[in-house]
Amino acid sequence: MIVCSICHTNNHHLAVTCSSCGGYLQTRVDTLDLFSTAWRVIERPFKAFHTIAIARHKNYVLLLSALAGLAIVFTLFWAITAARYAESTLNILIAGFVVGPLFGIVLLLFLSILIVTIARVFGFHTRMKGTFAVVAYASIPWVFIGLFIFPVEVLTFGTYLFSNNPSPYTIKPLSFIVLLILHGTFALWNLLLLLVGIRVLCDASWQKAIAIWSISIAIICGIFYGTLQLLLVAR
Ligand SMILES: [Zn+2]
Numbered sequence: 001m002i003v004c005s006i007c008h009t010n011n012h013h014l015a016v017t018c019s020s021c022g023g024y025l026q027t028r029v030d031t032l033d034l035f036s037t038a039w040r041v042i043e044r045p046f047k048a049f050h051t052i053a054i055a056r057h058k059n060y061v062l063l064l065s066a067l068a069g070l071a072i073v074f075t076l077f078w079a080i081t082a083a084r085y086a087e088s089t090l091n092i093l094i095a096g097f098v099v100g101p102l103f104g105i106v107l108l109l110f111l112s113i114l115i116v117t118i119a120r121v122f123g124f125h126t127r128m129k130g131t132f133a134v135v136a137y138a139s140i141p142w143v144f145i146g147l148f149i150f151p152v153e154v155l156t157f158g159t160y161l162f163s164n165n166p167s168p169y170t171i172k173p174l175s176f177i178v179l180l181i182l183h184g185t186f187a188l189w190n191l192l193l194l195l196v197g198i199r200v201l202c203d204a205s206w207q208k209a210i211a212i213w214s215i216s217i218a219i220i221c222g223i224f225y226g227t228l229q230l231l232l233v234a235r
Pocket residue numbers: 004005006007008009018019020021022023
């Protein structure tokens with residue numbers, strides 16, 4: 001809650017103007033600059049997510065979702081050892097670049113709807129637009145994976161990256177473990193940023209933020225797992 005200094009009305013903690021008298025409660029930025037906002041998400045995530053949630057224009061949200069989608073899709077291709085289903089590595093790369101961006105936007109939009117819905121069950125009112133923006137900026141670690149880690153993985157393992165015959169681990173065990181730890185750390189960082197984002201959006205206690213966060217992630221993981229099982233059975 002944020003209390004209006006003019007009329008003392010209680011307002012939502014992310015409100016910019018008072019619901020009663022229209023007085024200004026907090027200043028907000030008009031537009032989000034991609035690089036400085038991304039840097040603030042790394043440096044001071046609580047402040048950054050607050051700025052993002054109340055910014056007038058949520059710039060770069062679709063771009064970040066699309067880039068994160070690419071990295072997530074290629075990680076899924078690796079997890080299901082996509083080489084079993086594709087003619088060549090080039091086909092896997094083309095499929096990823098075609099499907100990834102839209103997949104990222106749909107996935108992060110769906111995750112935002114989940115968070116808004118589950119937060120409401122817990123009694124927190126969060127806006128869809130602000131939630132989607134926070135979720136997209138929280139996925140910056142996936143953008144790093146896509147830009148820096150994935151190219152190294154492709155260059156290191158070549159056609160064996162998506163294969164289990166032989167697996168990339170068999171080809172270069174040490175490189176595989178190092179890259180897997182890096183990849184996993186960045187993915188984990190995304191999940192932690194998401195938790196911070198939910199706490200900022202809801203102004204909730206850690207316990208309730210963790211509850212909303214874990215239920216949302218469990219539902220997404222359940223859908224992924226179910227879909228993969230269906231795809232594997234279908235073959
Ligand atoms: Zn007021």
